[in-house]
Amino acid sequence: MKSLKPSMKENKRYLLVKGRVGEIEGAVLEGIGVLGMSKVGLGWVKSGKDNAIISVNREMVDSVRACFALFPGKISVEKVSGTLKGLRGKK
Numbered sequence: 001m002k003s004l005k006p007s008m009k010e011n012k013r014y015l016l017v018k019g020r021v022g023e024i025e026g027a028v029l030e031g032i033g034v035l036g037m038s039k040v041g042l043g044w045v046k047s048g049k050d051n052a053i054i055s056v057n058r059e060m061v062d063s064v065r066a067c068f069a070l071f072p073g074k075i076s077v078e079k080v081s082g083t084l085k086g087l088r089g090k091k
Helices: 021-040 058-070
Strands: 012-019 043-047 051-057 075-081
Touching (some): 012 021, 058 075
Antiparallel strands (some): 012 051
């Protein structure tokens, strides 16, 4: 099978999230539902005690931020970056 052109690939953004890390999936699922969750393409890069780095689809970054704002638990996005290297110094 041929590889995809760069213009056809899914562009990711990496989010540094602080707060209740265990409730991230629940917050997104509650905010935008199952169909929205599949569009987000949520992926875990690194998870710690009170922070995590997640990857999401570029077009859905605003929706994910809105879900975290509406969720009653304390979850905040500290930084959004197009590369993992951009998040390294912010921890």
